[in-house]
Amino acid sequence: MHVLVTGGAGYIGSHTAVTLIERGHRVTIADNFDNSSPVVVDRIERITGTRPTIAAVDLLNKEALTNVFAADTPDAVIHFAGLKAVGESVAQPLRYYATNIGTTLNLVDVMREHNVHRLVFSSSATVYGDEQQPPYSEDGGHLNATNPYGQTKVMIERILADLAHAEPDWSIGILRYFNPVGAHESGLIGEDPHGIPNNLTPYILQVAVGRLNELGIFGNDYPTADGTGERDYIHVVDLAEGHVAALEKLATTTGAHAWNLGTGTPTSVLDVVAAFEKAIGKPIPYSIKPRRAGDLPQSWADTTRAEQELGWKATRDITAMARDGWRWQSENPDGYAGA
Numbered sequence: 001m002h003v004l005v006t007g008g009a010g011y012i013g014s015h016t017a018v019t020l021i022e023r024g025h026r027v028t029i030a031d032n033f034d035n036s037s038p039v040v041v042d043r044i045e046r047i048t049g050t051r052p053t054i055a056a057v058d059l060l061n062k063e064a065l066t067n068v069f070a071a072d073t074p075d076a077v078i079h080f081a082g083l084k085a086v087g088e089s090v091a092q093p094l095r096y097y098a099t100n101i102g103t104t105l106n107l108v109d110v111m112r113e114h115n116v117h118r119l120v121f122s123s124s125a126t127v128y129g130d131e132q133q134p135p136y137s138e139d140g141g142h143l144n145a146t147n148p149y150g151q152t153k154v155m156i157e158r159i160l161a162d163l164a165h166a167e168p169d170w171s172i173g174i175l176r177y178f179n180p181v182g183a184h185e186s187g188l189i190g191e192d193p194h195g196i197p198n199n200l201t202p203y204i205l206q207v208a209v210g211r212l213n214e215l216g217i218f219g220n221d222y223p224t225a226d227g228t229g230e231r232d233y234i235h236v237v238d239l240a241e242g243h244v245a246a247l248e249k250l251a252t253t254t255g256a257h258a259w260n261l262g263t264g265t266p267t268s269v270l271d272v273v274a275a276f277e278k279a280i281g282k283p284i285p286y287s288i289k290p291r292r293a294g295d296l297p298q299s300w301a302d303t304t305r306a307e308q309e310l311g312w313k314a315t316r317d318i319t320a321m322a323r324d325g326w327r328w329q330s331e332n333p334d335g336y337a338g339a
């Protein structure tokens, strides 16, 4: 298939583009490179031997997006593009609602105009909010995120469900990621956050390469085995493979369907640190800090539905995530900026 990957120069998008090409699909990446680097395109070509077509557009520019579809209409779309920093969304809610919802409305409008009805949407486990208890299942009822970023995902899921209900031609896969970690085994692509990382493992890796002094662990007094927060960390290549499995499923279904992409296994912050110390071969200095506002004690996936309906299951463990993440960071200490 010809697949348009919005945000395809980003962390998860680039890994998904590699898997799509390796599975024989043709990929066009639409990206404004606001939070990603054009170097990624060269790296995708080095890994796969194929250079994806690039549409350097902002999805808020509906005319530019229409031209992309008019020039080379895709068979399906995987939609990653959007703002994703939880803390930033609390400070800038209007920018997050306007961008994440506005880009999605433009995209589905242009898809309709070009008779493209197969869409995979990048959602997040954050939609489960703090009202449900883990393991989270897709039919667990009311979704309610605890920050504007997460609320954009809740609202877009609602928009897509209503669209699929109104127009039966649509086949939409909503993928709720847990905590993506690691990098492609080549070490050529990986997570490269701009500024100080919000997430745990890029922060650990930047301490390891000397860009940051020490890790702050946000609380060790949670009701968990070792007192630190537990999350469902999933290898980014497992996540990419989950997207391709969902895309292929959409060829045989209609309507909107949500699937968790996780491992079903919670891991604590201290256990993540230990796994990364083993991969890196040296200790990661850390100090215990107060809890971070909005953090849950535990979050992990019920993976039953993705296993049964997509025939997909994550296979890589935290050791592989640490090993592959360290290879990327040690070979690219300054991320893509150093390329």
Ligand code: WQD
Binding pocket: 084, 086, 123, 124, 125, 126, 177, 178, 179, 180, 198, 199, 200, 201, 203, 215, 216, 217, 218, 219, 228, 229, 230, 231, 269, 292, 295
């Ligand atoms: C993981 C654990 C922290 C950083 C977020 C978003 C979610 C999704 C994934 C987009 C927690 C602890 C972290 C640090 C720490 N993103 N931690 N020190 O919060 O589970 O999920 O990223 O979809 O929407 O909410 O991930 O990596 O920030 O935190 O102790 O410097 O590591 O308390 O227990 P989180 P995270």
